Amino acid sequence: MKIKQILLAARPKGLPVASNFETVDAILPELQEDEVMVKPLYFSVDPYMRGRMNDAKSYIPPFQVGEPIESTGVAEVTNSKSALFKAGDKVMGNPFLPWATAAIFPAAHLRKIDDSIPLTYYLGVLGVPGLTAYFGLADIGKPQAGETVVVSGAAGAVGIAVGQIAKIMGCRAVGIAGGAEKVKMLTDTFGFDAAIDYKGNTNMDAAIAAACPNGVDIYFDNVGGDISDAVIKHLNFFARVPLCGQIALYNSTEVPVGPRIQPIMVTRSILMQGFTIGNYSSRFGEGFKQLSEWVKAGKIKYTETVEEGFDRLPTALLGLFSGRNSGKMVVKV
Amino acid sequence: MKIKQILLAARPKGLPVASNFETVDAILPELQEDEVMVKPLYFSVDPYMRGRMNDAKSYIPPFQVGEPIESTGVAEVTNSKSALFKAGDKVMGNPFLPWATAAIFPAAHLRKIDDSIPLTYYLGVLGVPGLTAYFGLADIGKPQAGETVVVSGAAGAVGIAVGQIAKIMGCRAVGIAGGAEKVKMLTDTFGFDAAIDYKGNTNMDAAIAAACPNGVDIYFDNVGGDISDAVIKHLNFFARVPLCGQIALYNSTEVPVGPRIQPIMVTRSILMQGFTIGNYSSRFGEGFKQLSEWVKAGKIKYTETVEEGFDRLPTALLGLFSGRNSGKMVVKV
Structure with a gap:
C-alpha cells in the first residue's frame, strides 16, 4: 500500500524551518501474523520534540535524519492479524506513532483506548x-x-x-x-x-x-x-x-x-x-484516574488548537515556538 | 569590667577589608540574678558570615553597623548567678557569641558542653x-x-x-x-x-x-x-x-x-x-550522635587552622575568601 511519511530531512540549527522536514512516498509491506495496520487520526506536537531534532544525549533518543518524525497520536485500526485488535478499534502507540498516513505495528506496540472520551483528550489533558x-x-x-x-x-x-x-x-x-x-x-x-x-x-x-x-x-x-x-x-x-x-x-x-x-x-x-x-511511568494509572475524575466533574476544563491535514504537521510543530497555539496543539490527519 | 569588642564598622562592597571592622573598648555591667558571665576561648569564622555583612533578606538577620560581629564559639564560665552554671563550665551560645573578650548572658542563652572532647570539635566536625x-x-x-x-x-x-x-x-x-x-x-x-x-x-x-x-x-x-x-x-x-x-x-x-x-x-x-x-535544627541530636560515633571510631578525621589572638578575628574571617585555611578555621582568643 502506498503511504506518505514526513521525515527529518536535516537537523535544524537554531529555530527549525520547513526545510528540516521532507514529505515522501513509501510502500507498506504485507501485514504479517500478529501485526496490526492503523490509520492515524490525530497527532500531538509538543515542545520537547525540538530536543529530539538534535543529535544529543537526552532522555529519549534523537530523531534520525532520513527517518520519520514520531510523536504521540491516536489511530484507528484498519486491518488486523492479531486477536487483540479489530478494524475500527481506536488505539495509541506505546508511546509513539511515526508521522505517516498509515503504519504497521506488532500488536504489543499498541494499546486500545476508550472512545467514549473525546479522542484528542488522550493527547492533552488525559495524556x-x-x-x-x-x-x-x-x-x-x-x-x-x-x-x-x-x-x-x-x-x-x-x-x-x-x-x-x-x-x-x-x-x-x-x-x-x-x-x-x-x-x-x-x-x-x-x-x-x-x-x-x-x-x-x-x-x-x-x-x-x-x-x-x-x-x-x-x-x-x-x-x-x-x-x-x-x-x-x-x-x-x-x-x-x-x-x-x-x-x-x-x-x-x-x-x-x-x-x-x-x-x-x-x-x-x-x-x-x-x-x-x-520518570512517572509506573504511576500513570494513578494520574490518569485522578485527571479523568476531575475532567468528568467539570473541575478541569480543556482547550485545544487543531490544525487540519497531514501536511500541516511541520507547520504545527514550528507554531509551538511562536506561540501559535492556545492549549494543546494537535493535528487532525 | 572593661572588655574589648569587635564591631562591624561599615558594610563591605565586594571583598571585605580590615577597615570594615573596628576594635573598641566597652564596659560590662554588673551581673544580675540568673545571668552568667563568660570568657570566650575559641571563635569560629565561617563563609556564610559574609552574607550577614550585607543588609539583605536572608535566613539569619544581618549584622548591624556599630554592633559586635557574632559567630559560634566556645566559652568558659567565669562568674554565675544562675543555678545552672558554675565557674569553669564550658559552654556554647545559642547559637552565637558576640566578638568580645567577655560577655554576660541570661542562663537560657547558653548550653553546657562535654569537655572530654576537644573543644574546637564543637565548632567543626561536631558543630x-x-x-x-x-x-x-x-x-x-x-x-x-x-x-x-x-x-x-x-x-x-x-x-x-x-x-x-x-x-x-x-x-x-x-x-x-x-x-x-x-x-x-x-x-x-x-x-x-x-x-x-x-x-x-x-x-x-x-x-x-x-x-x-x-x-x-x-x-x-x-x-x-x-x-x-x-x-x-x-x-x-x-x-x-x-x-x-x-x-x-x-x-x-x-x-x-x-x-x-x-x-x-x-x-x-x-x-x-x-x-x-x-533547616535541620530539629534533627541536630541525630546528626551529632552519628558524627560522634564516626569520629570516635576513627572513620572521620579532622583538621583545623588555628589563628591565635582576639585581634586576629577579622584576619581569620577575611582569610576564608583567599583559601588561607585547611579544614576548619578557628580563632583562639
Whole structure:
C-alpha cells in the first residue's frame, strides 16, 4: 500500500524551518501474523520534540535524519492479524506513532483506548501534558492550600492544567503567557486568579509582585529564559521549582547565559528539579484516574488548537515556538 | 569590667577589608540574678558570615553597623548567678557569641558542653560544618553505594567531612580544592579517591572527566561559579546537587552571570536544593550522635587552622575568601 511519511530531512540549527522536514512516498509491506495496520487520526506536537531534532544525549533518543518524525497520536485500526485488535478499534502507540498516513505495528506496540472520551483528550489533558502537569505539580511542587503557584507557558496544554490543578488544591494560581487574548482566557475560562502578559509588560518584576502579593511558593517552569529570571526573584523561602521545559532556550545555538540562580537558592532554601514524564511511568494509572475524575466533574476544563491535514504537521510543530497555539496543539490527519 | 569588642564598622562592597571592622573598648555591667558571665576561648569564622555583612533578606538577620560581629564559639564560665552554671563550665551560645573578650548572658542563652572532647570539635566536625555536611549529603544527596560524589571547597571544614561521609556510605569521593598541598591532603590524609587542583588545572572539564569515569551522581556545592559550571556538565541522569554555599560569588558587587543550568537539569532530571543548617535544627541530636560515633571510631578525621589572638578575628574571617585555611578555621582568643 502506498503511504506518505514526513521525515527529518536535516537537523535544524537554531529555530527549525520547513526545510528540516521532507514529505515522501513509501510502500507498506504485507501485514504479517500478529501485526496490526492503523490509520492515524490525530497527532500531538509538543515542545520537547525540538530536543529530539538534535543529535544529543537526552532522555529519549534523537530523531534520525532520513527517518520519520514520531510523536504521540491516536489511530484507528484498519486491518488486523492479531486477536487483540479489530478494524475500527481506536488505539495509541506505546508511546509513539511515526508521522505517516498509515503504519504497521506488532500488536504489543499498541494499546486500545476508550472512545467514549473525546479522542484528542488522550493527547492533552488525559495524556502526556495532563500527566506532566499533575506529577510535576503534585510530586515536586507539593502544593499546600493557601500557597501561590506561578506557571509559565500558562496557555499551553501543560500550563492550563497546572493552573487548574493548583486551584483544585486550594492555591492561588497565576499564569504567565504571551498576548492579551491568552491572558484573558486564563482568568475568564480557566479560573486563574491572575495572569500576566509578558508581551504587554515591560516591567515583569512589578507585574509579578502585583500578581503575587505573598511571593511565589511554587514556580512551574515551562519556558526558562528572561521570564524565569523575573519569577525567581520573587520565590519565597522553601519554594519549589518543577522544571518541566525551557522552550525559550530550545532553539539556542550557543550556550544560553543568564543571572546565576544558585545564590538565591542557597539563601532561601529553594528546591529546583528537572523532570520528564517518563520518570512517572509506573504511576500513570494513578494520574490518569485522578485527571479523568476531575475532567468528568467539570473541575478541569480543556482547550485545544487543531490544525487540519497531514501536511500541516511541520507547520504545527514550528507554531509551538511562536506561540501559535492556545492549549494543546494537535493535528487532525 | 572593661572588655574589648569587635564591631562591624561599615558594610563591605565586594571583598571585605580590615577597615570594615573596628576594635573598641566597652564596659560590662554588673551581673544580675540568673545571668552568667563568660570568657570566650575559641571563635569560629565561617563563609556564610559574609552574607550577614550585607543588609539583605536572608535566613539569619544581618549584622548591624556599630554592633559586635557574632559567630559560634566556645566559652568558659567565669562568674554565675544562675543555678545552672558554675565557674569553669564550658559552654556554647545559642547559637552565637558576640566578638568580645567577655560577655554576660541570661542562663537560657547558653548550653553546657562535654569537655572530654576537644573543644574546637564543637565548632567543626561536631558543630555546624559537620552537621551541614551530614544533612546536606544524607538528606538531599541521598547517596547510594557505588555512586560518585564530587565536593567543591573540599579542603574546607564542610568539604572534608562530605568526602569522608561519602566514603563511609560506599561512594567514590572526589574533591576539588585550590593548591597542590590541599589536594594531596585530601587523598593522603582524608581518603578521597581523587582530588582536583582547580588552580593547577587549565582544563577542569578534562580533569573532572578523568576523576569521574562514571560521571557525577552527587555534586555537593560549596563554591559556585566556574568550578560548578564545569562539574554540572558531568552530572548523570537523576543527579542530586545539595547547594551549601557559593563562596566564589559572595563578594560579587553585581549579579553574577553564567551559563543557564535549567536546560541540562530538565534533560537529565537533575535535582538541586539550597539549604542552610537551620533547616535541620530539629534533627541536630541525630546528626551529632552519628558524627560522634564516626569520629570516635576513627572513620572521620579532622583538621583545623588555628589563628591565635582576639585581634586576629577579622584576619581569620577575611582569610576564608583567599583559601588561607585547611579544614576548619578557628580563632583562639
